[in-house]
Amino acid sequence: MPFLQELGVHLSPSEHLPCCGIRSMWGSGEVQTQDFIFQPFGVGYHLDRKLFDAQLLEAAVQQGAQVLTPASVLQTQRVETHWETQVQYQQQFRVVKSSWLIDATGRARKLSRILKREAYFLDEMSAFYAMLEEPAHEDLDDFTSLEAVENGWWYTARLANNRRIVAFHSELSLLQTLAIKKPSHFFELLNKTQWIGPLVNKAGYQKTIGLKSTSANTSLNLGLPIPGMLAAGDALMTFDPLSGQGITNAFYTGILAGKTIVNETSDRETALKDYSDAISTVYSLYLRRLHTAYGAESRWPGSVFWQKKVRQLEAVIVQAT
Numbered sequence: 001m002p003f004l005q006e007l008g009v010h011l012s013p014s015e016h017l018p019c020c021g022i023r024s025m026w027g028s029g030e031v032q033t034q035d036f037i038f039q040p041f042g043v044g045y046h047l048d049r050k051l052f053d054a055q056l057l058e059a060a061v062q063q064g065a066q067v068l069t070p071a072s073v074l075q076t077q078r079v080e081t082h083w084e085t086q087v088q089y090q091q092q093f094r095v096v097k098s099s100w101l102i103d104a105t106g107r108a109r110k111l112s113r114i115l116k117r118e119a120y121f122l123d124e125m126s127a128f129y130a131m132l133e134e135p136a137h138e139d140l141d142d143f144t145s146l147e148a149v150e151n152g153w154w155y156t157a158r159l160a161n162n163r164r165i166v167a168f169h170s171e172l173s174l175l176q177t178l179a180i181k182k183p184s185h186f187f188e189l190l191n192k193t194q195w196i197g198p199l200v201n202k203a204g205y206q207k208t209i210g211l212k213s214t215s216a217n218t219s220l221n222l223g224l225p226i227p228g229m230l231a232a233g234d235a236l237m238t239f240d241p242l243s244g245q246g247i248t249n250a251f252y253t254g255i256l257a258g259k260t261i262v263n264e265t266s267d268r269e270t271a272l273k274d275y276s277d278a279i280s281t282v283y284s285l286y287l288r289r290l291h292t293a294y295g296a297e298s299r300w301p302g303s304v305f306w307q308k309k310v311r312q313l314e315a316v317i318v319q320a321t
């Protein structure tokens with residue numbers, strides 16, 4: 001994980017649960033295994049996300065960043081050659097002056113929205129998920145598991161502290177039709193799966209608090225350039241969770257945005273064009289891979305979900321070429 005090494009962050013298996021690979025029932029009723037032992041880094045991690053974010057913040061401070069946290073960006077405006085950004089920090093309002101602004105506010109795209117920079121949304125993928133607890137502490141499954149079903153796909157992974165996440169992904173309109181936000185419907189559908197439902201039930205997990213939902217759509221925020229402003233991470237582009245690409249991309253574009261700002265002082269035109277070209281390359285490669293992944297499932301030829309996914313991706317890939 002070179003990005004983490006570059007930032008001086010070390011992941012320990014006692015803090016983040018190692019992940020040995022991906023098992024999927026996708027394209028057929030057989031479970032396929034992709035073992036990370038054959039990958040360059042040998043192991044992945046099911047991150048404790050709060051801890052991971054705190055480790056990144058600490059690394060930034062070590063490198064000299066000045067951090068205001070928790071803080072909320074409220075407004076920003078360009079004044080001559082710099083930005084004045086209003087921030088709420090410890091119940092006070094502050095104005096932060098900077099020559100550059102990077103929107104790294106994730107799917108909220110707060111700064112882009114203030115500056116009225118439009119994003120393009122490919123679809124309405126969303127996910128409903130439940131956190132489960134295992135009182136017996138006997139589950140030793142270290143794989144991420146995926147199962148395609150007629151109206152979408154399921155995901156499950158064991159997390160630290162004897163918890164397991166189970167999520168269902170589909171288009172928002174279908175999720176509404178399935179009334180999946182009702183926990184009884186969610187678990188009824190989970191129990192109808194061929195493999196993931198039995199895998200979760202076998203380990204004796206107990207349901208905890210209610211379901212949560214999150215947007216899981218593909219989007220690109222690459223509108224007209226705004227002088228002195230860039231976006232990075234999810235604020236720049238969001239990925240279907242099937243790709244597992246979000247965090248790597250956040251590192252890639254965050255580091256690249258920083259380098260672009262440094263290079264921009266010596267060669268303005270080239271630095272900004274290189275950034276935009278790199279993003280276009282990542283995005284078009286991602287769309288092709290996603291098309292291959294969704295196109296690999298053909299067990300439900302009459303399914304609105306699978307037909308729509310492939311059609312959406314084909315249309316946008318044709319447009320881009």
Ligand SMILES: Cc1cc2nc3c(=O)[nH]c(=O)nc-3n(C[C@H](O)[C@H](O)[C@H](O)COP(=O)(O)OP(=O)(O)OC[C@H]3O[C@@H](n4cnc5c(N)ncnc54)[C@H](O)[C@@H]3O)c2cc1C
Pocket residue numbers: 071072073074104105106107108110127167214215216232233234235241244245246247248250
């Ligand atoms: C269902 C689902 C499953 C996923 N699974 C994976 C996976 O397996 N692997 C993977 O790599 N990625 C996965 N992702 C994607 C991954 O979580 C994101 O791509 C990644 O977190 C993006 O990082 P970021 O720093 O750009 O945004 P975020 O992690 O969202 O961070 C944005 C930060 O900005 C802050 N912020 C927002 N608004 C304001 C404001 N007004 N003022 C101040 N701060 C603000 C937020 O509090 C947050 O701290 C998944 C996403 C979803 C939806």
